[in-house]
Amino acid sequence: MFVAIKDDETTYIGVSSKEELCDMSEADYLLEDNLHIAKIAGQNAMFAASGDFLTFQVLTESGKKYMKGEVNAENIVQELVPQIVKINDDYDRYDDKGRADARYAVATPEALYEISLNLSVMQTNISASVYDQLAKGVYLFTEGLPTPKRIVEVYKAIEQFARFELFPISIYDVRTGKRKIYKK
Amino acid sequence: MSVLLSYVRDNVVYFGANVMRISSGRKMDDSFEPVLPILKTEEGVLVARPDGNESRGQELLSHPELFPLDKNGKLTFKQIITHILPAVYRFYKERNWLGREETCNMEAPLLIAHDGDLFEICSGFGVVRYRSYRSVGNISSMCTPCLAAIRPEKDVEEQFGTIFKKCSAYYEDIGDRFVTVNTKDLTLTVREVK
Numbered sequence: 001m002f003v004a005i006k007d008d009e010t011t012y013i014g015v016s017s018k019e020e021l022c023d024m025s026e027a028d029y030l031l032e033d034n035l036h037i038a039k040i041a042g043q044n045a046m047f048a049a050s051g052d053f054l055t056f057q058v059l060t061e062s063g064k065k066y067m068k069g070e071v072n073a074e075n076i077v078q079e080l081v082p083q084i085v086k087i088n089d090d091y092d093r094y095d096d097k098g099r100a101d102a103r104y105a106v107a108t109p110e111a112l113y114e115i116s117l118n119l120s121v122m123q124t125n126i127s128a129s130v131y132d133q134l135a136k137g138v139y140l141f142t143e144g145l146p147t148p149k150r151i152v153e154v155y156k157a158i159e160q161f162a163r164f165e166l167f168p169i170s171i172y173d174v175r176t177g178k179r180k181i182y183k184k
Numbered sequence: 185m186s187v188l189l190s191y192v193r194d195n196v197v198y199f200g201a202n203v204m205r206i207s208s209g210r211k212m213d214d215s216f217e218p219v220l221p222i223l224k225t226e227e228g229v230l231v232a233r234p235d236g237n238e239s240r241g242q243e244l245l246s247h248p249e250l251f252p253l254d255k256n257g258k259l260t261f262k263q264i265i266t267h268i269l270p271a272v273y274r275f276y277k278e279r280n281w282l283g284r285e286e287t288c289n290m291e292a293p294l295l296i297a298h299d300g301d302l303f304e305i306c307s308g309f310g311v312v313r314y315r316s317y318r319s320v321g322n323i324s325s326m327c328t329p330c331l332a333a334i335r336p337e338k339d340v341e342e343q344f345g346t347i348f349k350k351c352s353a354y355y356e357d358i359g360d361r362f363v364t365v366n367t368k369d370l371t372l373t374v375r376e377v378k
Contacts, residue, residue: 023328025316033261033313052287054269054309061265091273091309092288101287 001129001166002037002048003154004105004112005139007147010175011107013037013048014151014182019164020053026168030181035170039177044108045071046174047080050129051102055087071108076121080106084119103129109175131158152182186221186235187321187358188295189347191331191340192314195300198366199232200344203374204359220363221245224370227253230297234321240281241292250275251296259298264311268296273309293320297367323351323358341366341375348377 004013015037021029028034037048038060045067049056059066066083069075084104087093093100104115105127114127128135135154142150148171155166167184189200201221221241223231225248233241244250250271254263272294282288287308294305295318302314317334319327330347334340341364352358358377365372 020310021312023319023325024312024314025332028312028314028316028318031313031315052308052310057265057311058269061262063262063266092282095287096284 001050001158002103002105003128003135003151003158004048004107004114004126005147005151006107006112006125010109010147010173011112012147012151012171012173013046013105013107014148014155014169014171015048016155016166016169017053018166019162022164030168030170032179037170037172040067040071040106041065043067043071044175046107046172046177048105048107049102050104052093052100053102054091055084055093055100055102056104058087058091059083071106071113072111073113073121073123076106076113076115081115081119081121084115105129107174128154128158131161134158134161148180148182156184187319187323187327187351188221188232188234189317189319189327189331189344190232190295190297190302190314191317191334191344192300192302193336193340196366196368197230197297197300197302198340198344198364199230199295199297200341200348200362200364201232201234202348202358202362204357204361220372222363222365222372223248223251224365224372225251227257228298228367228370229253229259230295230365230367230370232295232297234292240279243279244272244275244294247275253298259296259301259303261303261311261313264296264303264305269305269309269311272305295320299367323355326351326354341373345375345377352377 002015015035036053036056040047042065088100099117106113114122126139138154138157142153155169159166168181170179172179191198223245229251276282289307293307296303304312317331334343348362360377363374
């Protein structure tokens with residue numbers, strides 16, 4: 001799952017797949033191949049996924065430059081979403097209600113976008129792939145803290161309510177592309 | 185019941201799998217190479233699959249062409265996702281084998297190894313990379329902590345035998361024999377659980 005927050009300087013994306021990749025050593029869990037986040041080739045932007053991660057992996061490992069235009073809401077709708085739909089179709093990623101079980105975050109240092117389950121695109125300052133309202137509550141009550149610390153607090157809150165472990169988490173600064181690991 | 189063990193040490197991946205299954209109450213010992221739950225390709229790729237549907241597993245593992253190395257002779261994350269995963273998906277789809285939980289899936293995951301590289305194609309077709317160990321199959325939750333506890337001075341394949349022995353104390357259908365192979369010598373060896 002991901003938790004992304006945009007502040008005045010940059011956007012940070014936290015990722016954890018521990019609830020999906022259980023029974024795994026911590027070293028394996030923290031391998032970057034196993035974290036569902038990737039830099040968008042040719043752009044100062046990152047792309048994260050949560051849920052069914054096949055489509056994300058096929059897209060990010062395709063070797064294609066999958067966002068040619070500037071990363072903004074319009075181009076996400078016109079360029080990225082159709083590719084997600086195509087892969088979802090190719091691999092029949094839909095449940096009985098016709099929905100693919102994956103959410104995505106697309107972030108530049110200046111903006112954060114969320115692609116929801118129904119593949120609609122929204123610009124936001126905070127996006128959490130699960131427990132969205134809880135995350136927004138923690139976000140509101142942690143104003144003033146450094147942004148990575150706010151993300152850590154969101155994960156801690158979600159861990160308390162969900163019955164799975166999420167830590168250690170990796171938080172990426174989209175501006176620098178650098179990753180920092182946070183343990184509880 | 186079946187369980188697959190895999191363990192990575194010194195750039196070698198070790199596989200271990202029990203070879204007995206129970207079909208209609210009858211014990212069946214699959215210790216002949218054509219029906220072992222591990223495929224060894226000519227390029228030295230090992231592919232293993234726990235139970236699920238026995239005949240599907242045997243058919244899948246009789247198609248080594250589904251598991252090619254990349255042009256540099258490596259098994260990479262990219263190669264799995266861009267070549268092996270689509271081929272396996274097509275193989276399942278053509279035979280109408282894809283199950284449905286929430287989305288299309290295989291009834292059992294696949295472990296794929298070459299040199300020191302170990303990957304899993306999960307039932308939902310997501311790909312995961314391992315540098316430590318992985319156990320899949322019915323009693324994998326029992327085997328995983330045993331794999332984590334293997335000490336560096338111990339022989340991996342002997343330790344697999346110990347794990348199967350410990351597990352057989354709780355699950356008699358683990359059986360008396362298991363097969364091991366590693367990506368260095370690529371020899372499938374059937375051993376007794378002692």
